[in-house]
Amino acid sequence: MEHPSILVVDDELLIRDLLYDFFQDQGWDIAVAESGEQALEILQEKKVDVLLTDLRMPAMDGMALTGQVRKSFPGIPVVIMTGYPSVESAVSALRNKVADYITKPFNVNELYKRVESHLLREDGETA
């Protein structure tokens, strides 16, 4: 089977680097973006099986990016991660058909399990 591919979007370099190394070690094809705009450019050029995005980012935030991905790349499951969790943003994620909502700081093995579980759900009705 082909390596699964993931696009990680976070404005924090530390998180991007951590996840880049981790997913690469797991044999995934990983791309990183520091903004929603950059993520959309990468999605135009590259096949992505799952998108993992930070919620709070300057300019386009994770929820706005989710909206764009839903419109232009509807089959890609979106997983949100945030260091500022709230009931409101979690409900908004649920209503926007986000596949998962992960709070920071996270255990990277737990995050991996969550992300991997969404690879298997290709029914367009993520979570």
Next chain:
Amino acid sequence: MSTADASRTRVLVTDDEPDIRNDLSDYLSHLGYDVSVADDAGNTLSQVTETAYGVLLLDDMLPDESGLEILPGLLDIRPSMSVIVMTGCPTVKSVIKAMRRGACDFVVKPFELDELKTAVHRAAQRNQRLVDEAFRNCKDTTKDSRVVMNSVYQD
């Protein structure tokens, strides 16, 4: 789907508080939905087993078992049913749990009736879409089987 189509949806309201149950039942019936009520988890499970509800409004805190605990089992029985979780004590963890267990929406009590109306309408549309997809897939499978059968008989 038009509002008229959505409003034919069967809705089950599960809440142990009679006032909430009755108020929601009256309000949704007034909107044209076909509404039933349940007051605990056991009753919900038996009703969902018997009837193809399109939308379930499920209180999280029930006397016998938590709504979030029974949610996966309910969706195993009715995979296309849209479940809206209701709670008076929301936490980030409970929303995440609802999301991971297959709820399509989460409303916090006390809620505005307009908010509920929108949520139920959206849930009914989602249910209709899933039912239509399942029907289409079923039709395609039947068609494929016919093609295979015809080719077998022609051989």
